[in-house]
Amino acid sequence: MLLRRITQHVQSQNWFAVFLDFIIVVVGVFIGIQVSNWNETRHAEQEAGLFRANLIADLQNDRDVYALRKKFYLEVKQAITGVDNILHNDLPDSLALQWDFIRDVDKAGGMWPFQPSAQVYNQLLNAGKLDLVSDDAVLRQMRDYYQDAALEAGLTFKFDSVFRDHSRSLLDWQLTDYIISDCNVIGADPSDILDDNQNYYTTCPVPDLASNILQTAAKIHTEKNLINELNLLFSQSVRILSFIEYFDDQAESLIQELERQ
Structure with a gap:
């Protein structure tokens, strides 16, 4: 017309x-x-808001996981210290204390790998939509968190624990079976930890295997090479706890930056 x-x-x-x-x-x-x-523009802003919300949810879940990992490795570190103290001194006479010693030997070799949950980040990266999320400074911080630091964590957990293999080879098989079947640890779900004072490793009663405990504790105590292996394991536990603190700080910072957008 x-x-x-x-x-x-x-x-x-x-x-x-x-x-x-x-x-x-x-x-x-x-x-x-x-x-x-x-x-x-409106569609892009709505899409970016959804992406940021998904990233924040991933990061918050990471922080929950780090809290659980920190609790786990603090208990491992405490067990390492307890084993080291007994290896440098006389073996306790008490059956209960010798059982605690064996339990600490088992705990000291505990390892639980972790790295950031990068599912949402990788989806955005592969789709070429990361630029919608934030500015260059935050994107660099995200790259460090999801790629560079995660790679370092992966390398950290390739550490071959000589103490773990050596000490567990000294454990009596019946005691090992009892530990596995009756000395369960709390599950991997962060909600299983009800309060800050709760231990990851649950209390495990002394089994009705007195002679096995006495023989195994004595065998471990005479293995002086375990001291050097334990020193290396202690350094590794400190490094892992440092990684956890770093990851948690990075996740918290990224959450704050994304919430400001």
């Missing part, structure tokens, strides 16, 4: 009307483009 009107105005040489029709067409096209751009 507009085209027919323009044609009529041209035929009648009504140039002013032609000019007005031209302005109407230009303005209409401009408004259409602006509305389209606005819709695209």
Whole structure:
């Protein structure tokens, strides 16, 4: 209809009307483009908000996991200290204390690998949509968290624990079976930890295997090579706890940055 009107105005040489029709067409096209751009921008902002919410949920879950890992490795470190103390001193006479010693030997070799949950990050990276999430500074921080630091954590857990293999080879098989079947640890779900004072490793009563305990404790205590192996394990536990603190700080910082967007 507009085209027919323009044609009529041209035929009648009504140039002013032609000019007005031209302005109407230009303005209409401009408004259409602006509305389209606005819709695209709005969609991109909504999409970015959803991406940020998913990343924040991932990061918060990571922090819950780190809290559990920290509790686990603090107990491992405490067990290492307890074993080291007995290896440098006389073996206790008490059956209960010797059982605690054996339990600490088992705990000291505990290992629980971890790394950031990168599912959402990798999806955005592969889809080329990370730029929607935040600015360059935050994207660099995310890359360090999800790629560089995670790679370092992976290398950390390739550590071959000589103490773990050596000490567990000295454990009586019946005691090992009892530990596995009756001395369960709390599950991997962070909600299983009910309060800060709860231990990851649950209390395990002394089994009715007195002679096995006495013989195994004495055998471990005479293995002096375990001291050097334990020193290396202690250094490793300190390094792992440092990694956990670093990851948790990075996750907290990223959550704060993403919430500001």
